[in-house]
Amino acid sequence: MPEPHDCDAVVVGTGPAGATAADVLTSAGWSVVMLEKGRNHLLALEPPFAGLGHVSNDEIKSQRRFFLGPDPFLEPRTYRRDEDDGDRLFAGEVNNLPSTVGGGGFHADGKLPRFRAVDFKPRSELGPVDGADIVDWPVDYDEMEPYYAEAERLVGVAGDADGNPFAEWRSGPYPMPPGADMFGAVLTTEAAARLGYHPYRAPTGVNSVPYDGRPACNNCGFCAYYGCPIEAKGDPIAPLRNALRTGRCDIRPDSYVERVLLDASGKQARGVRYRDLDGDAHEVSARVVVVAGGAWETPRLLLRSDIGNSSGLIGRYLMYHFQTFVIGHFPFRLHGHRGRSVTHLHDDHMIVDDDIRRFAREHGLPYFRGGLTEHGGGGSPIMEGIYTTPGVAHTREMLDSAMRDRLWAFTVQGEDLPQATNRIDLDPIVRDVYGFPAGRATYDVHPHEVVASRYFAPRLEAVMREAGAESTFAATSPPLEGDRAGRRSASMSRHIMGTCRMGDDPATSVVDRWQRFHDVENMVCTDSSVFPTSTGYGPTLTIVALAIRACRDLAGLPKLTSNRPG
Amino acid sequence: MRFLSEHEHAVVSAAADRLIPPLDAHPGGAALGVADYVDNLLGAFTFDPPLIFAGGPFSGRSGGEASFARFIALSPHEELAWRTRIEGSRGRPEREFNGPTRGWQEIYREGIAALGADFCERDGDEQDDRLAAQAELRTVLYQHACEGAYGPPEYGGNPALAGWHVIGWEGDVQPRGYTDDEVSGRA
Numbered sequence: 001m002p003e004p005h006d007c008d009a010v011v012v013g014t015g016p017a018g019a020t021a022a023d024v025l026t027s028a029g030w031s032v033v034m035l036e037k038g039r040n041h042l043l044a045l046e047p048p049f050a051g052l053g054h055v056s057n058d059e060i061k062s063q064r065r066f067f068l069g070p071d072p073f074l075e076p077r078t079y080r081r082d083e084d085d086g087d088r089l090f091a092g093e094v095n096n097l098p099s100t101v102g103g104g105g106f107h108a109d110g111k112l113p114r115f116r117a118v119d120f121k122p123r124s125e126l127g128p129v130d131g132a133d134i135v136d137w138p139v140d141y142d143e144m145e146p147y148y149a150e151a152e153r154l155v156g157v158a159g160d161a162d163g164n165p166f167a168e169w170r171s172g173p174y175p176m177p178p179g180a181d182m183f184g185a186v187l188t189t190e191a192a193a194r195l196g197y198h199p200y201r202a203p204t205g206v207n208s209v210p211y212d213g214r215p216a217c218n219n220c221g222f223c224a225y226y227g228c229p230i231e232a233k234g235d236p237i238a239p240l241r242n243a244l245r246t247g248r249c250d251i252r253p254d255s256y257v258e259r260v261l262l263d264a265s266g267k268q269a270r271g272v273r274y275r276d277l278d279g280d281a282h283e284v285s286a287r288v289v290v291v292a293g294g295a296w297e298t299p300r301l302l303l304r305s306d307i308g309n310s311s312g313l314i315g316r317y318l319m320y321h322f323q324t325f326v327i328g329h330f331p332f333r334l335h336g337h338r339g340r341s342v343t344h345l346h347d348d349h350m351i352v353d354d355d356i357r358r359f360a361r362e363h364g365l366p367y368f369r370g371g372l373t374e375h376g377g378g379g380s381p382i383m384e385g386i387y388t389t390p391g392v393a394h395t396r397e398m399l400d401s402a403m404r405d406r407l408w409a410f411t412v413q414g415e416d417l418p419q420a421t422n423r424i425d426l427d428p429i430v431r432d433v434y435g436f437p438a439g440r441a442t443y444d445v446h447p448h449e450v451v452a453s454r455y456f457a458p459r460l461e462a463v464m465r466e467a468g469a470e471s472t473f474a475a476t477s478p479p480l481e482g483d484r485a486g487r488r489s490a491s492m493s494r495h496i497m498g499t500c501r502m503g504d505d506p507a508t509s510v511v512d513r514w515q516r517f518h519d520v521e522n523m524v525c526t527d528s529s530v531f532p533t534s535t536g537y538g539p540t541l542t543i544v545a546l547a548i549r550a551c552r553d554l555a556g557l558p559k560l561t562s563n564r565p566g
Numbered sequence: 567m568r569f570l571s572e573h574e575h576a577v578v579s580a581a582a583d584r585l586i587p588p589l590d591a592h593p594g595g596a597a598l599g600v601a602d603y604v605d606n607l608l609g610a611f612t613f614d615p616p617l618i619f620a621g622g623p624f625s626g627r628s629g630g631e632a633s634f635a636r637f638i639a640l641s642p643h644e645e646l647a648w649r650t651r652i653e654g655s656r657g658r659p660e661r662e663f664n665g666p667t668r669g670w671q672e673i674y675r676e677g678i679a680a681l682g683a684d685f686c687e688r689d690g691d692e693q694d695d696r697l698a699a700q701a702e703l704r705t706v707l708y709q710h711a712c713e714g715a716y717g718p719p720e721y722g723g724n725p726a727l728a729g730w731h732v733i734g735w736e737g738d739v740q741p742r743g744y745t746d747d748e749v750s751g752r753a
Contacts (some may be wrong), residue, residue, distance in 0.1 A: 039641055054638060056622030057738030060717040064709075066647075067619050073647040074663060091664065180746035218743025229623035229740050254641065279641060332752075337736065339749040381735045385586075385712030390704075391694075395589040398716075398733045405734060431663050433643055 005316045007250070009554075010272055010286040012257045012301065015103020016540050017237050017527035018292035019289070020547035023154065024241035025290075027244040028555035031171060033250045033284050034243075035274050038069045038099035040253035041227070042106065043237060048506055049244045051237070055106075055227035059380045062226045068107055069099030074433040077296070078440040079490040082421065088384035090524045091430045094441055094490045095320065096296055101253050102227075104294060104494065105236035105540065109224035109341040110205035112157050112235075112541040113372060114148045116168050116350075117141035119535040126352065127366055129365040132417035132446055133317065135532045139549075140362040141168050146560035147545035152203075154242075155544060156211040156234035159203030166198065166347040172563035179208035179217055184330075184377040184408040189344045190465035193376075197374065199346040205540075207232045207460075208339055214238075221378065223341040233541065255282075256434050259305040260289055260523065269307075269523045275434060288554060292547075295496040295529040298423045300439040308517045313510050315424040317501050318441060319534035320493035321371055322414035322449035323477040326460040328469030328520050333405045336377020342411075344375040349456050359455050368452040371413035371536025373460065377403040408469070410460045413495065414453060415536040417446045444485045445478065495539050500529035515550040526550055568609020569671060575601045577678045580686045582711045584693050585704070591731050595711050603714025603723030604707070608671050610652060615639040618648050620720045625725075628742040634720040670706060677703025 008030035011018045022032045042052040061067045069075070077094035097104040118125045120137040128134055149171050151157075159174035161167075178201035181189075189199035189309065206217045206228075217232035231237055243249035252276040261283065263270045271285035289296045299315040302308050349370030360367050384404040388397040397403065422444065426437035457474035463470045477493060479486035503509025506518035515530050517523045526547035528539045552560070567575060582595030610617040619638040626632025640648065645723065654669025655661035677700045682688075685696060697704045714723030716730065718738065724730065730737045 039644075053623040053624075053633070054619075054621070056620070056624065056634065058622070058634065058718050060713055060721055061619050064713055064717075065618060065698050071644065071647045073650060073667075074643050180749040183750055186750060218741065219749045220739050220743045222738070222740075255621050318690045333734070335748075338744040381716035381730070382712050382731060384718055385710055390585040390708050392589060393585055394585065395587055395594070398586075399590060399592055401733060433646065433663065435663070479588060510594070 005285045005287050006271070007033045007284065007286050009283045009288040009290055010035065011290040011292055012272060013103060013292035013294065013297070013527070014101045014236065014240065015097070015292065015294060016105040016252060016542050017294070017547055018103070018290065019105070019236040019239040019243070020154070020544045021290045021526045021551045022243035022249050024548055024551035026243045026248045028557055029248070030555060031248045032243065033252065033286070035255040035257050035284070036101050036251065036253045037256040038101065040101040040251070041068065042100070042102045043241060045244065045251055051231050053229070054204070055229050057220060057222040057226070057229065059382050061270070063380065063383065066225060070096055071096065075099060075439050076430055076432065078427045078430050078438055080440070080442055081444040081485050082442060083485070084486070087428055088430070089487055091438065095494060095496050097494050097496070101251065102236040102240065103318055104393060106227050107225050108235070108540065109203045110233050110235060111342055111345070111374065111538050112152070112155065112205045113203055113345065113537045114168065115535055115542055116166065119533070121142070121538065122533050127486060129366060129417060129448055132419055134417060135503065138502060138533050144170055144545055144549070145169070146562035147549045148541065149562060150548050150560060151541050151544040153228065154234070155205040155238060156207055156214070157203050157205050158208040160201045163200030163367050164198065164347060165254055166351060169564050171565070173383070174203060176208045176211055179206060179343070180219055180339060181203065182336065182343045182377060184334040184336050185344040185375040186355065186374045187467040188408060188410070188463060192346060192463050195463055195466055197346050197348045197463070199344050202343055202345045202374070204340060205233055205235050207234070212238055213389055217340060219339050220342070221339055222338040235544070257301060258436070260291070260301065260307055262307055262520065267519070267521060271522050274353065288524065290524050290526055292526045294527050295499045296424055296439055298525060298527055298529045299499040300426065303426055306434060308510060308519045308523065309505070310519050311507060311510055313501060313508070315499050316420050316422070317418040317498035318422040318424055318443060318496070319416040319418055319498040319531070320451060320491045321495045321534060321536065322416050322445060323493055324370070324412040324414060324453040324457050325475045326410040326464060327473055328408045328456055328464030328467065329402045329471045330406045330408060330468055331470050333376055333401070334408055335405065336379065336408065342374040342376035346373050348417070349373055356455065360451065363447065363451045365448055365451055368448050368453045368455070369415045369536055370456045371415050372538065374411040374413070376411060377408045379407055408464065408467070410464070411461070412453070412456055413536055413538060414449055414544050416534045417448045418498055418533055419446055441490060445480070445493065447483060450480065450483050495534070497528045497531040497534045497539055500525050501532050502530040503532060514553045515546065524554060568605050568612050570605045570608065570674070571600065574674070575605060577681055577685050578604050579708070580693065581681070581697055581707060584690060584697055585705055585708050585711050586715055589664050593728060595715055598715035598729045599723035599725045600711045600714040603717070603721055604674070604710050606722035607710065608652060608674060611649060613637070616645070616648065617721065618644070620718060624740050625718065625720070625738050627737065628739045630741045634718055673702055
């Protein structure tokens with residue numbers, strides 16, 4: 001007889017990955033305990049699960065004081081490029097995503113594109129690149145389509161199904177029409193179209209009309225990195241509220257999971273041990289353990305638990321998006337602080353053409369891909385002030401506002417090739433406030449990202465000038481020192497992927513095609529750790545779609561199917 | 567005053583006017599309440615709840631009930647982090663799990679003393695030179711000056727929203743928000 005459990009599933013993390021798992025599993029009748037190391041600023045945990053009203057249009061709280069966490073004093077992370085840099089180059093803030101109920105979904109502005117078919121089959125469709133381990137995913141777009149559609153319904157995505165000529169087939173329209181176009185994006189999309197590119201209205205998990213009992217967005221502009229004060233964003237509040245409403249979900253904030261516990265066989269998880277706010281230890285036993293702490297915290301937890309790692313690959317193939325920023329200064333004000341931070345995208349820089357292949361060959365590569373290009377603006381006055389030089393230059397700049405009100409930006413979320421040497425492991429010295437080793441990123445760029453950025457940046461500067469910019473410049477994250485990642489600053493990307501790669505072969509992957517650990521059959525990972533490659537698309541919709549797929553399988557619910565129109 | 571003495575307050579104001587000098591319509595850092603902001607931050611724990619996280623969701627400036635001034639209580643860990651940042655680690659093991667931290671109170675107190683008792687009476691060039699020699703204070707003060715001058719007034723600076731008005735920043739706008747025309751149009 002199996003021992004009784006505290007719950008059917010314990011879920012570690014309450015971001016999009018954990019919230020989706022809780023939604024699917026509770027809908028199948030499972031009881032779920034969710035453990036979140038951060039505070040709860042999102043919603044009341046008693047019916048009717050109302051919003052707490054903690055987030056606001058407050059630049060100090062949100063941008064200067066780590067309100068949504070993690071506070072780098074309490075939870076530092078460390079960074080180096082390789083072992084030659086020593087144990088670390090610095091400790092502090094590295095790729096931080098919110099540490100709070102709702103996780104990374106809480107602060108995101110919710111651009112939610114689907115991948116394209118090629119993104120699931122890059123090895124077959126595009127081929128290998130020296131120095132990288134490009135592999136096909138064990139799923140394809142046609143299988144994913146109904147899960148994408150379900151994810152878009154769950155979160156509530158507003159978009160234009162006919163806007164992007166490169167998009168794959170869809171089984172239906174977006175749940176909502178697109179919201180208001182930002183003025184600067186009107187200028188840059190018209191310019192981009194004149195130069196032969198194909199911009200479109202960004203699919204966004206922000207209500208353009210009332211949806212799922214939540215109001216339409218009112219364009220306040222405090223979007224990316226703030227948290228929505230009126231619940232116009234569906235991720236993560238929609239799946240968490242769904243799960244709570246079943247009466248079968250118990251969310252425990254301020255609960256730091258120390259380790260995953262195995263049974264005597266060493267092949268089954270029996271639950272987790274966590275510490276509460278008072279430092280008291282508790283165990284939760286469960287039939288299934290779902291790890292969903294994100295591609296940084298999940299490998300950190302598993303490495304300190306010392307499980308699931310017969311392949312030696314936990315933490316490896318860490319990927320970000322290599323970001324290229326192309327900035328334009330305009331001779332007139334753009335009021336980029338109004339609206340949803342980014343309202344338009346174009347995919348052109350992910351389409352490999354003859355000119356790209358020629359440029360790639362000249363630089364020793366077979367091909368390269370950039371990434372989704374975001375048309376966005378904004379900026380806020382404290383950040384603008386801090387970036388200017390103290391003295392009269394400060395005051396002149398603040399009155400003139402070239403860096404805020406007259407600035408527009410393209411951000412290319414460039415594909416980052418998977419390299420085994422890029423990894424998360426445990427820092428030998430630096431600790432968090434709980435006494436556990438900080439996560440450490442060891443990361444350097446592949447020439448692919450650098451060459452792609454150098455190819456696309458001047459082309460995007462030309463678009464900015466066509467749109468009316470009087471001056472332009474380009475920058476990257478991570479900043480480069482020659483052809484290497486910079487020493488002084490880690491990547492600022494919050495798109496963190498890889499680290500528990502998904503695949504069929506236990507020797508070359510950590511989880512299987514249903515995201516179950518090869519080594520621990522009742523443990524599932526639903527976050528972006530499982531991504532075998534990074535593509536050039538934001539990861540969140542694919543995280544949610546994969547989590548729906550994996551958790552429906554886990555709970556014995558039928559597979560979703562969809563019909564290709566025409 | 568919560569932490570600064572009257573003299574220290576005057577020095578912070580004078581220094582703020584060197585880092586954010588008045589120019590044309592811009593009144594400069596002193597008039598934008600930087601010293602009051604710094605005093606509230608250094609004395610944040612003389613308030614209950616401490617003046618770290620302003621409340622939400624609305625300020626009342628664009629409709630809705632004013633709630634920013636109702637600050638949010640800190641968790642024990644947040645209190646540890648913010649006390650350490652402000653007061654320094656002072657040799658307490660629970661604040662030094664990754665080594666000692668020099669607190670802002672100490673940085674301000676020592677830095678202001680090093681600027682000289684006659685700092686406020688010196689001319690601008692001399693004040694600039696003395697500030698340049700106090701790099702630690704200057705770096706911290708500049709960040710705080712930007713926060714105070716251009717942050718929500720509930721934290722103590724930006725009196726009557728003067729810092730926002732002069733730079734054309736519309737500030738917090740919930741729950742009114744912007745119309746689609748205000749987002750998409752030129753004006």
